[in-house]
Amino acid sequence: MQTGIAGRYALVCGASKGLGFACAQALAAEGVNVALIARGEQALEQAAATLRADYQVEVKALAVDITTDAGISAALQLWPQVDILVTNAGGPPPGNFRDWDKSTWHSALEANMLTPIELIKGVIDGMIERRFGRIINITSGAVKAPIAVLGLSNGARSGLTGFVAGLAREVVKHNVTVNNLLPGPFETDRLGQVFAGEAKRQQISVEEARTKRLAAHPAGRFGQPAEFGAACAFLCSAQAGYITGQNLLLDGGAYPGTF
Numbered sequence: 320m321q322t323g324i325a326g327r328y329a330l331v332c333g334a335s336k337g338l339g340f341a342c343a344q345a346l347a348a349e350g351v352n353v354a355l356i357a358r359g360e361q362a363l364e365q366a367a368a369t370l371r372a373d374y375q376v377e378v379k380a381l382a383v384d385i386t387t388d389a390g391i392s393a394a395l396q397l398w399p400q401v402d403i404l405v406t407n408a409g410g411p412p413p414g415n416f417r418d419w420d421k422s423t424w425h426s427a428l429e430a431n432m433l434t435p436i437e438l439i440k441g442v443i444d445g446m447i448e449r450r451f452g453r454i455i456n457i458t459s460g461a462v463k464a465p466i467a468v469l470g471l472s473n474g475a476r477s478g479l480t481g482f483v484a485g486l487a488r489e490v491v492k493h494n495v496t497v498n499n500l501l502p503g504p505f506e507t508d509r510l511g512q513v514f515a516g517e518a519k520r521q522q523i524s525v526e527e528a529r530t531k532r533l534a535a536h537p538a539g540r541f542g543q544p545a546e547f548g549a550a551c552a553f554l555c556s557a558q559a560g561y562i563t564g565q566n567l568l569l570d571g572g573a574y575p576g577t578f
């Protein structure tokens with residue numbers, strides 16, 4: 320399938336590894352010029368070098384904390400126009416809500432709700448003017464099926480989901496779509512951290528925590544980042560202009576509901 324987005328310009332956040340990198344890679348494979356954002360310079364430069372070597376597209380890399388005002392503003396200046404925006408940052412830590420104060424909540428809201436909204440605000444009017452825009456927010460399966468220890472993620476990401484549900488209906492007539500991708504367990508560094516936390520809580524080894532989770536998963540495996548990237552590239556395609564305001568769960572069947 321020809322996705323019709325070659326030559327477009329994408330800003331991909333949280334993109335030096337994991338799901339963000341997979342999205343950038345899938346977009347670059349479709350001929351999209353990509354700007355990658357992450358804090359750690361070394362992994363970021365390596366990610367950019369990989370894409371430059373593999374694809375004939377322009378690749379930019381900027382090492383900033385995307386949850387800061389300075390980071391958002393610098394990221395928005397990387398391209399003269401942004402046709403595709405992928406919002407993403409690290410997930411908040413697990414814990415017990417009795418231990419969290421307002422500042423803990425503010426950090427989660429900054430990273431997983433307010434930063435995506437600021438980024439969207441920075442690009443959406445240009446998209447409307449040019450009559451093309453694709454916005455993808457990487458959220459979490461926890462938005463659909465909350466995970467008790469990830470209360471910060473459940474709360475902050477649901478706030479973003481509610482906001483974009485309204486926005487999506489407002490801008491689709493301009494061929495600007497806004498969708499959320501909800502990962503279940505994918506083989507990334509983040510998943511490793513989740514198992515490390517589980518192991519500590521249950522006083523078992525990290526390998527045991529991983530095996531237990533795998534045994535309970537209907538697919539018998541965790542997702543591969545490339546599978547996630549492919550879904551992102553499709554939602555950013557020219558053909559996906561009639562898909563908006565959706566929350567696409569990519570979890571290998573882990574969510575047990577009919578709908």
Ligand SMILES: NC(=O)c1ccc[n+]([C@@H]2O[C@H](COP(=O)([O-])OP(=O)(O)OC[C@H]3O[C@@H](n4cnc5c(N)ncnc54)[C@H](OP(=O)(O)O)[C@@H]3O)[C@@H](O)[C@H]2O)c1
Nearest residue numbers: 333335336337338357358359385409410504505507508509
């Ligand atoms: N993998 C899963 O199974 C899973 C499941 C549910 C939800 N999620 C969510 O999906 C998102 C992506 O997860 P992942 O598994 O791809 O994580 P990952 O492998 O840890 O990668 C996260 C990426 O985001 C960057 N990043 C983190 N905080 C940032 C910040 N403040 N500013 C700029 N870049 C930042 C990281 O680079 P630096 O650290 O160098 O900045 C890295 O490139 C997270 O929000 C995660 O909670 C993941």
